[in-house]
Amino acid sequence: MKKIPFIDLKRSYQVYKEELEKRVLKVFESGIYLNGPQTKELEEVLANYLNVPYAIGVSSGTEALFLILKALDLPQNTYVLLPSFTFVATAEVVVRAGLIPHFVDVEEETYNLSLESLKENYEKLKKKRKKISAVIAVSLFGLPARLKEIKEFCEEKGIYLIEDICQAFGAKIGNKKAGTFGIASATSFYPTKPLSTFGDAGMVFTSNKKLAKIVRILKEHGQTKPYFYEYHGLNGRIDEIHSAILLIKFKYFEKEIALRKAIVEKYMEGLKDLSPYLKLPYFPKDYFSSYSLFTVRAKNRDRLKKFLENKGIITGVYYNKPLHLQPVYKKFNFKNGDLPVTEKLAKEVLSLPLYPYLTKDEVNYVIFSIKEFYGA
Numbered sequence: 001m002k003k004i005p006f007i008d009l010k011r012s013y014q015v016y017k018e019e020l021e022k023r024v025l026k027v028f029e030s031g032i033y034l035n036g037p038q039t040k041e042l043e044e045v046l047a048n049y050l051n052v053p054y055a056i057g058v059s060s061g062t063e064a065l066f067l068i069l070k071a072l073d074l075p076q077n078t079y080v081l082l083p084s085f086t087f088v089a090t091a092e093v094v095v096r097a098g099l100i101p102h103f104v105d106v107e108e109e110t111y112n113l114s115l116e117s118l119k120e121n122y123e124k125l126k127k128k129r130k131k132i133s134a135v136i137a138v139s140l141f142g143l144p145a146r147l148k149e150i151k152e153f154c155e156e157k158g159i160y161l162i163e164d165i166c167q168a169f170g171a172k173i174g175n176k177k178a179g180t181f182g183i184a185s186a187t188s189f190y191p192t193k194p195l196s197t198f199g200d201a202g203m204v205f206t207s208n209k210k211l212a213k214i215v216r217i218l219k220e221h222g223q224t225k226p227y228f229y230e231y232h233g234l235n236g237r238i239d240e241i242h243s244a245i246l247l248i249k250f251k252y253f254e255k256e257i258a259l260r261k262a263i264v265e266k267y268m269e270g271l272k273d274l275s276p277y278l279k280l281p282y283f284p285k286d287y288f289s290s291y292s293l294f295t296v297r298a299k300n301r302d303r304l305k306k307f308l309e310n311k312g313i314i315t316g317v318y319y320n321k322p323l324h325l326q327p328v329y330k331k332f333n334f335k336n337g338d339l340p341v342t343e344k345l346a347k348e349v350l351s352l353p354l355y356p357y358l359t360k361d362e363v364n365y366v367i368f369s370i371k372e373f374y375g376a
């Protein structure tokens with residue numbers, strides 16, 4: 001039986017093994033493990049790639065988001081609108097920053113924040129005289145959210161737009177990269193992300209000089225000069241080893257997005273005739289995904305998942321219990337039925353194996369097996 005892991009990180013390691021080991025060894029030998037030349041170079045390279053003046057390497061995507069919220073110094077107990085259909089970190093940081101998460105629905109076809117639901121929820125909160133300070137737009141599975149429209153909405157209302165591009169580094173709308181629409185954006189280099197390291201790391205991007213300066217201070221315990229603290233900060237640094245690994249991996253990044261894209265196109269073509277059993281993701285015109293996950297909506301999702309597993313194909317479910325229904329967020333008074341699209345997606349979504357070095361044969365086998373399940 002074939003064995004197709006959901007994501008095979010060992011395969012990509014083989015591609016850069018020699019280069020990586022050489023560069024990492026040099027870091028070991030240098031004696032500089034934090035705040036050194038690797039991180040400085042990585043920040044320059046990635047700021048340049050996104051075409052923003054400031055990039056600050058941090059310890060994870062979660063800390064990147066938290067540092068943005070802290071640096072903005074939003075009034076305590078004000079509301080932050082965000083999708084419920086996202087990884088828990090997007091909401092977790094809101095609570096940690098002393099703010100109130102308010103969950104909003106998503107679009108069925110793109111899985112990203114629905115502008116309509118955003119507007120509705122904004123008005124609902126306003127009617128109750130609640131103070132709203134920000135929106136966190138998540139670009140899920142690699143596809144940019146409706147960032148232009150969300151930005152316009154936030155500007156009109158005078159609230160901040162923060163971008164969670166933890167799954168969408170490298171994605172763009174037209175020529176403008178995801179991560180450059182809001183006041184600041186956060187990305188993650190978690191091992192399964194398209195640009196990833198061998199552990200945890202992340203980055204904050206912004207065009208706002210003051211914000212960049214504060215994030216830099218906060219991630220160093222709030223220190224403004226040696227052992228002098230003007231802010232309540234944290235230890236949020238990226239380390240030199242991760243920066244060195246990311247510099248090597250970044251050289252292959254665009255090529256790997258193209259490889260991911262080719263696989264997605266193969267899936268799209270091979271699975272196109274399976275409606276109404278299987279609904280494929282929608283990529284709006286001029287939206288360029290970084291294809292971090294390939295997620296379909298499947299009839300009898302759980303049975304299909306099991307069927308594929310029995311054939312050696314491992315799939316993923318992101319996310320089977322939306323955040324607004326998670327026990328930890330109960331106190332914010334959401335209930336079943338509040339976000340119908342999110343709740344529907346939670347029952348239907350299935351992510352298929354996707355990584356740059358997945359072979360054509362393997363993709364064909366996944367397609368063949370899905371067809372077999374539906375008898376198509």
Ligand SMILES: Cc1ncc(COP(=O)(O)O)c(C=O)c1O
Binds near residue numbers: 164190
């Ligand atoms: C949408 C989203 N937000 C935030 C995060 C947090 O990133 P990290 O795991 O690097 O803390 C992740 C990644 O895991 C994510 O997918």
